[in-house]
Amino acid sequence: MILRKAKGIHIDGRKQMSKESPLHEHLNPQFVYIPLIQQTSALKRTVEVGDDILIGQVVALREGFGAMPIHASVSGKVSAIKKVWHCSGKMVDAIEIKNDMLQRMDASIQPEADTTHFTREELIEKMKQAGLSGLGGAGFPTYVKYQTKLPIDVVIINAVECEPYLTCDYMLINAYPEKLLKGLHYFMRAANANRGVVCFKSYNKHIKEALQPLLVNYPGIELKEIKDIYPAGWEKYIVQQVTGKTYEGLPAEAGVIVDNSATAMVYADVVEKNIPLISRVITITGEGVKNPRNYYVPFGTPVKELIQLSGGYTDGLVPEKAWYIAGGPMTGRAILIDDLIVSDTLGAVIVKPMPEDKAHPECLGCGKCADVCPVFLTPTEIRRAYETKDVDLIKKLNAQKCMSCGLCSYVCPSHIEITDFVGKAKDLLRKGA
Amino acid sequence: MARFANGKAPFLRTSDAKNSGTGVIMRDFMIGLLPVILFAWYKNGIKVFIEGNITFLEMLYPLIFILLGGILSTLFEGLYFYITDKNVRSFKALGQKLKVSYAVIPGLLLAMVVPLYTPIWVLMFGAFMGTIVGKMLFGGFGNNIFNPALLGYIAIGFTMLGVIGNAGGVFNASEVLIDAYGGATPLGTLAGTKVIDYDTLVAPYGSLWNFLLGTIPGALAETGSLAIIIAYIWLSVRKVIKWFTPLVYIGTVFILSWFIGMAAGDAGIWFPVYSILSGGLMFGAVFMATEPVTTPRNPLGKVVFALFLGALTVLFRYIGNLPEGVGTAIIVMNIFTLPIDKMTAIIRAQGIKKSTIVSALGLAAFLLILMVYAIIKAGNVYSTFITFVPFIKGVF
Numbered sequence: 001m002i003l004r005k006a007k008g009i010h011i012d013g014r015k016q017m018s019k020e021s022p023l024h025e026h027l028n029p030q031f032v033y034i035p036l037i038q039q040t041s042a043l044k045r046t047v048e049v050g051d052d053i054l055i056g057q058v059v060a061l062r063e064g065f066g067a068m069p070i071h072a073s074v075s076g077k078v079s080a081i082k083k084v085w086h087c088s089g090k091m092v093d094a095i096e097i098k099n100d101m102l103q104r105m106d107a108s109i110q111p112e113a114d115t116t117h118f119t120r121e122e123l124i125e126k127m128k129q130a131g132l133s134g135l136g137g138a139g140f141p142t143y144v145k146y147q148t149k150l151p152i153d154v155v156i157i158n159a160v161e162c163e164p165y166l167t168c169d170y171m172l173i174n175a176y177p178e179k180l181l182k183g184l185h186y187f188m189r190a191a192n193a194n195r196g197v198v199c200f201k202s203y204n205k206h207i208k209e210a211l212q213p214l215l216v217n218y219p220g221i222e223l224k225e226i227k228d229i230y231p232a233g234w235e236k237y238i239v240q241q242v243t244g245k246t247y248e249g250l251p252a253e254a255g256v257i258v259d260n261s262a263t264a265m266v267y268a269d270v271v272e273k274n275i276p277l278i279s280r281v282i283t284i285t286g287e288g289v290k291n292p293r294n295y296y297v298p299f300g301t302p303v304k305e306l307i308q309l310s311g312g313y314t315d316g317l318v319p320e321k322a323w324y325i326a327g328g329p330m331t332g333r334a335i336l337i338d339d340l341i342v343s344d345t346l347g348a349v350i351v352k353p354m355p356e357d358k359a360h361p362e363c364l365g366c367g368k369c370a371d372v373c374p375v376f377l378t379p380t381e382i383r384r385a386y387e388t389k390d391v392d393l394i395k396k397l398n399a400q401k402c403m404s405c406g407l408c409s410y411v412c413p414s415h416i417e418i419t420d421f422v423g424k425a426k427d428l429l430r431k432g433a
Numbered sequence: 434m435a436r437f438a439n440g441k442a443p444f445l446r447t448s449d450a451k452n453s454g455t456g457v458i459m460r461d462f463m464i465g466l467l468p469v470i471l472f473a474w475y476k477n478g479i480k481v482f483i484e485g486n487i488t489f490l491e492m493l494y495p496l497i498f499i500l501l502g503g504i505l506s507t508l509f510e511g512l513y514f515y516i517t518d519k520n521v522r523s524f525k526a527l528g529q530k531l532k533v534s535y536a537v538i539p540g541l542l543l544a545m546v547v548p549l550y551t552p553i554w555v556l557m558f559g560a561f562m563g564t565i566v567g568k569m570l571f572g573g574f575g576n577n578i579f580n581p582a583l584l585g586y587i588a589i590g591f592t593m594l595g596v597i598g599n600a601g602g603v604f605n606a607s608e609v610l611i612d613a614y615g616g617a618t619p620l621g622t623l624a625g626t627k628v629i630d631y632d633t634l635v636a637p638y639g640s641l642w643n644f645l646l647g648t649i650p651g652a653l654a655e656t657g658s659l660a661i662i663i664a665y666i667w668l669s670v671r672k673v674i675k676w677f678t679p680l681v682y683i684g685t686v687f688i689l690s691w692f693i694g695m696a697a698g699d700a701g702i703w704f705p706v707y708s709i710l711s712g713g714l715m716f717g718a719v720f721m722a723t724e725p726v727t728t729p730r731n732p733l734g735k736v737v738f739a740l741f742l743g744a745l746t747v748l749f750r751y752i753g754n755l756p757e758g759v760g761t762a763i764i765v766m767n768i769f770t771l772p773i774d775k776m777t778a779i780i781r782a783q784g785i786k787k788s789t790i791v792s793a794l795g796l797a798a799f800l801l802i803l804m805v806y807a808i809i810k811a812g813n814v815y816s817t818f819i820t821f822v823p824f825i826k827g828v829f
Contacts, residue, residue, distance in 0.1 A: 011445065164445060313435075319435035319436055319437045319438075320436065320437070320438055321438060322437055322438060323437060323438055323440050323444055324437040325440075325444055329442075329443060329444040329445045330442060330443040330444075330445065331442050331443070332442055332444065333442065334437065334438065334439050334440040334441070334442075334444070335437065336436060336437055336438075336439060337434060337435075337436060337437070338434065338435050338437060339434055350444070352444060354438055354440070355446070355449035356449075358454075359529055359532070359533050360448065360454070360455070360533070361455045361456075361533035361534065361535075361574060361575065362533075362573070362574055362575030362576070363575050364455055364458070364574070364575055364725045364726055365575070365725040365726045365727075365728070365730050366455075366458065366725045366730070367675070367725065367729075367730035367731055367732070367735070368672075370730055370731040370732065370778075370781075371732065375782075376781050376782055376784070377778075377781075377782050378730060378731040378734075378774070378777075378778035378781060378782065380730045380731075380774075381730070381731070381774055381775060381778040393775070396779045396782075396783070397778055397779060397782050398782035398783060401782070404442070406442050406443030407443075409441075409442075409443050409446065410443045410445060410446060410447060411447055412446070412447075412448060413447070413448050413453065413454045413455040413457070413458055414448065414454070414455045415446055415448040415449070415454070417441050419441070419442065419443065420441045
C-alpha cells in the first residue's frame, strides 16, 4: 500500500575517517573494569578483592532469564570494586582487575581438535558457557534465540552496520573474513538450518571480494547486498529483504535467526578454541578525535586510553560544546563524563562538536516524520497524545512499535526532539498499562 | 576527566546543516510563489501597459499591491508581539521572532487571491483578520487551525463585497477598469446562467488555452494556471509540499465535474478541464490545501483531506450561490484536520484490522455519499434536457 510504504533514507555514512587506519590491537590495558551489568540485569559477582584471575575465568553470573557466566578479559588480581560509567548512561559497579601482563589462560581455553561431532545441544550450551551475547548493540544472550522450538530455515548474519560513523564490524570482517563464515556455519548447525545469508551494504565491495572466493567451502551460505539506507540494519527489514516474510515479535516466527557479524566471529573462537566472549572491536571516531580508528580490546578497557592512542581530542575541542556519544549517532547516548569503559554493547565512541545553535520554529506540520517512519507511526500525533496524557490514544497509535531509530528527529526541519517525545509516550504507556 | 555536553539521540539532524530546516522550506515556498506573482504582474500590469491602457505607475501597482499584503501582515504580527510580549520589544528580538514565524506569507497569499482594485483598507482588514484572528490568537505559527490567508479572504468576502464592487473591483471577478477583461469570470457566468454549454462558458474567453495561460478574468494571481503548475513542480521537487495532495484534489474535482457534465447532458472533456482551470482551484490546491500547519500531517490524512476538498468544492461551486467554492471548502476542511489526523494516524499505524476497517469504511461511505449527492444535485441544477435520474429530481 503506497501510504504505508517506508523507504528508509540515505544518510551520509562518514565512515571513511575510521577506515583509513587498520584495525589496531590494544590487548593489555593496565586495568580493566568488568561491569556488573548485562543488558539491564545486575550480575552476581563470584570473585573477591585480592583473588587471582586468569583470562576466561568466570567472575560474575547473570541470573534468571538469560542466565550465563561472564568472564575475565585479562589475567591478574582483583584490585577493587569500583563505580564506572557504563554505556547505558548509568554508573555501575565493576570488578577492577590489575593486569599482570602475563596473559595466563584459564584451563578451559584450549583448541578443539575436531568440531564436526558437536550436536545442536552442545553447540547451544557452548554459547551459554561462553557468555555469548549480541554485539550489535542489544546485548541479548545468543543461546536464548537458539533454544527456540520453532523450525529455523535461515540464519542471517547482519553485517549491514547502517549507523553512520561505525566501522567496527566492517574492519573485523576485513581482517578475518573466513572467521565470519566459520561462525555462521556453526550457527547454522546450532539452529539446524540449511541456509545462511551474510547481509552487507551494497557499497562494501571489499566484504564481497573477501568472502566470495571462500564460499565454496561453506555450502548453504550466500551473500546478500542491502541498499545503503537507514535503517537497513533493522532486523525486520533484513528478514524481509532475505525471505520476503514479516513477523510480529521474534524473527524465529518467520523461521529466521539474525545475529550480528561480530557475534558470529566470536562464536567461531568459542567453538574451535573455547575462548569465551571477552573482547570486541570498538570504533573510536568523530570530528573531535585526532586519529579515528578501530581497536580490538578486552572488555573493561577504559575508553580514555583508546582516545589517547588516537592522539587525543582535536586541538581546540571544547568538551562543554561537544558530545561524547556511546554507540552510533542515531541511537546512541550522550555520556557526560569521558570515563567510559568498553563493554559488550559498546560498538563505538564518537566525539563530535555540537552544531551551531540557531533559532528553530515550531512544528509546522510538514509530516516528514510520518513519511520516514519505518513502522508507519505518525510521531506528531503521538506527541499530541503524550502532551494530553491520553494513554489510550498512545496505545491506539501503536507507539510501542517505535524502535527509536531516530529518523523522525533526524528529518525534522524544526529540530524538534520528536524521537524523545515518542520515547516518553512509550514510557507513559509502560507505566499506565 | 572532561565534562561533555548533554544531548538526545539522534546526534545527526538534517536541520543542523546550513541549507536545510524550516527556514529553507519557507524560502522555497516563496520562490514557488514567484512565477505566480510575476504572472499576476504581467497579466494585470505589464500586458495592459503594453496595450497602452494604463500609466507606468499603474503598471507597477499589482506588484506593489501584493508586496503590500506581505508588509501588512508582517506589521500586524510585529505589533502583536510588541504588545503581548515584553521580551520582544527591541528591533533585534522582534526580527528574530518574525523570522521564525513567517509573518509575511499570509498577507502575500491574501493579496494574490483578491481583485486588483480591492481598496487598500479592505486588504488591511483582511490581513488583520488573517494574521491576528486567524493566526496569533490561536497561538501563532504552528498552532493556527485555519489558513490565515484564507480566513482573511473569507472575512473580506462576507463583509466587503459591496465595498470592493464600488471601488471598481468585482470580488473574484474581472478588473472592470481593464477593458480587455470586461465581464464576469467564467465561474460567475456559470453561476448566473446555470447552463453547461461550451459556447457560453468557454467561447467568450477564447479557448481553453487562455484558461491554461490565465488570460481570463479572475482575482489577481489565481488565474495563472500555467504559472501555478510551474510552482507546483518546483514545490514538489523541493519537497515543500506533498506532490499528491494537489493532484488528488484537482483530480477529484475533474472527475466529479465530468460526471456532472454528463448528468447535465454534455459529456465533453472540455467541461472538467474548464472546471479545474477556472476559479481559485489551482491556486488553492497548490498553495493552500498543502499548507502544512492547517492540513493533515500523515500521507493517508492528506489524501482523505484532498478527496473531501474535491467533493466540497464541487458542492459549493455548483450548488451554493457562491461563484467560488475553493476557499470555503478549504476553510471548512481546516476544521477537520485534527480529527482526520487522529483517525488516519491510527489506521496507518495499525494497518487493516477489524477496529480500523470500520472507521475507514465509515469515512469512505461518507465521502461517497457526499460525492454522489454533488453529482445528482448539480447534474439536476445544470441539466438542460432533464434526462438524468428524473425521479430523483425534486427529492433532493
